[in-house]
Amino acid sequence: MLNHCRALDLTDDKGFLCGKTLADLGADVIKIERPGGDPSRGIGGFWHDTPDPEKSLYWFAYNSNKRGITLNIESAEGREIFKKLVRTADFVIESFPPGYMERLGLDYSSLSGINKGIIMASITPFGTEEPYRDYKDSDIVVMGMSGTLYQTGETDGPPVHISTPQACLHAGLDAAVGVMIAYHYREMTGEGQHVDVSMQQSAAWFQANAVPTWELMERNLKRSGAFRAGMSKDVGQRQVWPCRDGYVFFNVIGGRTGAKSLSALVEWMNEDGGATDFLLNMDWDNFDMFTVTKEEMDSISEPVGEFFRSHTRQELLAGAVPRGVSIGPLSSMEDLLNDECLRERNFWKEIEHPELGASLTYPREFVKSTETDCSTRFRAPLIGEHNAEVYNKIGLSQQELTELKEAGII
Amino acid sequence: MDIDKREGVFSGLTILAFCWAVVGPLTMKFFADHGAKVIRVETRKRPCTMRSSAPYKDNIPNYNKGGYFNYYNSNILSLSLNMDTPEAREIAKKLAVECDVFMENYTPGVIEKWGLGYDELKKIRPDIIMLRQSGYGSWGPYAKLPAFGMVLVPIAGLPNFIGWPDKEPLPVGVSAYTDCISPRFATATLIAALDYRRKTGKGQLLDLSQFETALYFIAPAILDYVVNDREPERIGNSSPNAAPHGVYPCRGDDRWCTIAVSSDEEWAGLCREMDRPEYIDDPRFKKFADRKQNEDELNRLVGEWTTTLVAEEVMERLQSAGIPAGVVKNTADVYNDPQLNKRNIYWPMEHSEMGMFTHLGQSFQLSKTPSQAYSPSPLLGEHTEYICTKLLGMSDEEFIDLMQKGVFE
Numbered sequence: 001m002l003n004h005c006r007a008l009d010l011t012d013d014k015g016f017l018c019g020k021t022l023a024d025l026g027a028d029v030i031k032i033e034r035p036g037g038d039p040s041r042g043i044g045g046f047w048h049d050t051p052d053p054e055k056s057l058y059w060f061a062y063n064s065n066k067r068g069i070t071l072n073i074e075s076a077e078g079r080e081i082f083k084k085l086v087r088t089a090d091f092v093i094e095s096f097p098p099g100y101m102e103r104l105g106l107d108y109s110s111l112s113g114i115n116k117g118i119i120m121a122s123i124t125p126f127g128t129e130e131p132y133r134d135y136k137d138s139d140i141v142v143m144g145m146s147g148t149l150y151q152t153g154e155t156d157g158p159p160v161h162i163s164t165p166q167a168c169l170h171a172g173l174d175a176a177v178g179v180m181i182a183y184h185y186r187e188m189t190g191e192g193q194h195v196d197v198s199m200q201q202s203a204a205w206f207q208a209n210a211v212p213t214w215e216l217m218e219r220n221l222k223r224s225g226a227f228r229a230g231m232s233k234d235v236g237q238r239q240v241w242p243c244r245d246g247y248v249f250f251n252v253i254g255g256r257t258g259a260k261s262l263s264a265l266v267e268w269m270n271e272d273g274g275a276t277d278f279l280l281n282m283d284w285d286n287f288d289m290f291t292v293t294k295e296e297m298d299s300i301s302e303p304v305g306e307f308f309r310s311h312t313r314q315e316l317l318a319g320a321v322p323r324g325v326s327i328g329p330l331s332s333m334e335d336l337l338n339d340e341c342l343r344e345r346n347f348w349k350e351i352e353h354p355e356l357g358a359s360l361t362y363p364r365e366f367v368k369s370t371e372t373d374c375s376t377r378f379r380a381p382l383i384g385e386h387n388a389e390v391y392n393k394i395g396l397s398q399q400e401l402t403e404l405k406e407a408g409i410i
Numbered sequence: 411m412d413i414d415k416r417e418g419v420f421s422g423l424t425i426l427a428f429c430w431a432v433v434g435p436l437t438m439k440f441f442a443d444h445g446a447k448v449i450r451v452e453t454r455k456r457p458c459t460m461r462s463s464a465p466y467k468d469n470i471p472n473y474n475k476g477g478y479f480n481y482y483n484s485n486i487l488s489l490s491l492n493m494d495t496p497e498a499r500e501i502a503k504k505l506a507v508e509c510d511v512f513m514e515n516y517t518p519g520v521i522e523k524w525g526l527g528y529d530e531l532k533k534i535r536p537d538i539i540m541l542r543q544s545g546y547g548s549w550g551p552y553a554k555l556p557a558f559g560m561v562l563v564p565i566a567g568l569p570n571f572i573g574w575p576d577k578e579p580l581p582v583g584v585s586a587y588t589d590c591i592s593p594r595f596a597t598a599t600l601i602a603a604l605d606y607r608r609k610t611g612k613g614q615l616l617d618l619s620q621f622e623t624a625l626y627f628i629a630p631a632i633l634d635y636v637v638n639d640r641e642p643e644r645i646g647n648s649s650p651n652a653a654p655h656g657v658y659p660c661r662g663d664d665r666w667c668t669i670a671v672s673s674d675e676e677w678a679g680l681c682r683e684m685d686r687p688e689y690i691d692d693p694r695f696k697k698f699a700d701r702k703q704n705e706d707e708l709n710r711l712v713g714e715w716t717t718t719l720v721a722e723e724v725m726e727r728l729q730s731a732g733i734p735a736g737v738v739k740n741t742a743d744v745y746n747d748p749q750l751n752k753r754n755i756y757w758p759m760e761h762s763e764m765g766m767f768t769h770l771g772q773s774f775q776l777s778k779t780p781s782q783a784y785s786p787s788p789l790l791g792e793h794t795e796y797i798c799t800k801l802l803g804m805s806d807e808e809f810i811d812l813m814q815k816g817v818f819e
Binding site: 001017021022026044045047049057058060061062108126127129131132135136137138140142145149150151152153154158159160161163166169170173174179180182183185187193195196197198200201204205206208209210212213214217219220221222223226228250251256257261290324326327330332333334336337340341344347360361363366367368371372374 | 419420432436440444456459462463464465466467477478480481546547549550551552554555556557558560561562563564565566567568569570571572573574577578579580581582583584585586587589590591594595596597598599601602603604605606608612614615616617618619621622623625626627628629630631632633634635636637638640641642644645646647648649650651652655656657659664666667668670672729732733734735736737738739740741742743744745747748749750752753755756767768770773774775776777778779
């Protein structure tokens with residue numbers, strides 16, 4: 001859909017997903033790295049556990065469908081080349097510290113002087129305002145400042161972090177949305193603009209019902225571990241249940257939201273010989289998790305827990321689908337690769353890495369369009385892989401490229 | 411403010427939405443916050459589950475007083491239609507023809523039942539753009555399985571990354587965490603589809619699965635399995651690349667501060683702040699590998715220091731020394747966060763049933779066309795008359811007649 005658009009992607013891991021999203025929608029996204037490669041290529045894991053800037057799985061995951069060039073924008077000559085590229089581009093995406101692009105004379109107002117329609121997205125840890133503008137980040141720090149961390153973990157223990165980085169993904173996606181809104185405006189007016197994304201804000205944006213709960217009840221939603229938060233204060237309501245080969249997530253919910261699913265589970269348990277009279281006679285339509293007693297909860301949890309313990313993740317998912325029971329077995333990575341639904345929807349795709357002599361399985365696409373193919377088409381770029389083809393197009397000769405390389409500019 | 415006078419990037423754009431829970435409103439918001447007319451179809455017969463979710467204003471259960479619903483639906487228009495009646499289905503079809511986009515996230519099968527499937531709508535509006543975002547996609551073996559975020563989080567594998575090695579995996583504390591993922595992919599795609607239609611005249615069907623989009627949030631781990639046959643392990647608050655790295659107790663009740671030290675320089679800085687310069691060259695902690703090897707002891711010593719201070723002081727002192735650290739903010743802290751408030755993450759607006767109430771605002775800033783708080787979340791059916799008479803040009807008699815037939819229930 002965006003085949004006529006070009007993005008210059010200067011981001012490190014704070015912003016990869018922005019360019020990736022635009023690239024999957026068809027844009028020509030050119031990753032611009034410093035000569036020698038971006039430091040984010042050092043993020044593990046690695047192909048066969050071999051640390052190597054050309055083997056970072058993190059890099060692979062979020063930079064497919066992008067081309068790659070090297071350029072030292074800190075040198076005067078590099079900046080001139082960058083400006084030439086900006087003339088050919090629709091979007092510039094960057095995640096340098098606040099003020100960095102301005103010091104180089106490459107901030108939005110400078111770039112819009114070269115290309116009025118340019119849309120620039122800046123992703124920073126906390127935004128460009130005080131007091132946190134220059135604060136140093138790390139995913140755990142940003143997730144802590146956003147509210148998500150406080151609410152995750154066991155009630156009587158410390159907050160627990162999601163150990164695979166998240167804030168950069170929220171921010172990268174927001175940048176993609178912002179760029180597209182700005183693009184819609186540009187198509188009507190010819191004018192570009194600046195999109196300012198803060199990782200803290202992007203991660204804080206969705207907090208379920210925590211904010212209204214604070215405002216209306218002056219209650220901070222607390223960590224509740226394997227139990228469900230925000231329901232009856234006195235009766236624990238289990239959400240994480242052990243099953244035969246792992247864990248399954250299930251919420252006991254009555255009323256309009258959950259009665260159908262809960263009745264279907266009880267019926268299933270009955271076929272299995274595990275439903276108690278208490279469960280069979282329960283009026284789930286009028287069952288309320290806010291007023292449930294401990295005795296009632298125990299009478300539910302014991303047989304339900306026993307049922308889960310006697311089944312595997314796979315059995316539980318296979319049984320839940322036709323019956324319409326809302327349960328979530330915790331998928332391992334292997335489960336995901338073998339998942340029936342993902343397979344049938346053709347979600348996985350083999351992408352070739354010729355230099356590794358291998359094809360790797362990637363998520364194919366985040367959207368299925370009846371008009372255009374949004375698939376992952378090719379692997380992430382090697383360092384400077386597309387220097388020649390990109391720079392030749394803006395009029396640099398092979399001779400000049402050799403000189404620029406010797407001067408450490410590309 | 412007059413609905414027809416809303417200015418913004420999407421002013422002039424109309425979206426018809428049949429949506430449920432949070433994924434719908436978060437998608438609608440991006441358009442409504444920039445001036446689009448977003449018509450959300452609801453019914454008193456079966457109000458959105460968010461309308462019947464606590465907390466309520468003054469603790470009174472009422473579908474116009476729900477905090478959860480009203481937090482997420484500002485700028486959106488509410489049209490009440492009882493889709494069990496043939497008249498309501500006709501109105502929906504008329505609107506689908508008039509609107510630029512048809513958006514829905516019901517369990518697949520529901521809109522088809524009403525004659526609003528893509529093939530049907532395409533007949534009456536050949537260039538229609540339809541966006542679908544159900545739990546598992548609009549087709550496939552799980553399509554008909556009712557889905558919600560609390561179940562999608564584990565199915566998408568996220569709890570594998572949360573918890574301690576010797577304990578059970580945990581859910582993300584912000585329940586239905588996956589709800590905020592697919593709306594952003596969907597919005598970027600939908601704007602691209604509008605551009606595509608402008609250029610080619612062609613509409614399309616866009617099918618997103620909340621399950622599939624959530625997998626983009628664990629993509630590196632999927633590759634680690636594909637390549638190295640490794641399943642993720644729960645590692646608490648530690649990191650393979652930093653030590654100390656974690657959540658440390660501070661003075662006060664349930665107060666914590668994060669610290670993430672990823673270089674020897676940062677470690678030296680932390681030692682100076684702790685007033686323990688002797689740790690800098692302590693063989694147990696000198697290099698990253700040493701600190702990683704003695705991580706339990708390291709965390710104990712850092713924690714001994716942090717417990718003597720309030721979390722804000724730990725953060726400010728370490729940040730002044732260039733070390734990543736931050737208060738673990740509870741909701742009250744986030745609500746009052748100076749940075750987030752300057753960046754308009756919240757929109758306090760007067761709501762006729764809630765009084766002054768904080769609505770969710772923007773997640774990023776646009777320099778020339780900022781998002782705007784045009785109107786508080788709608789009462790159920792608040793804009794029914796406006797939409798039928800002003801947008802569809804229905805006469806007052808016809809409107810009253812339909813109302814008496816229960817079409818707008």
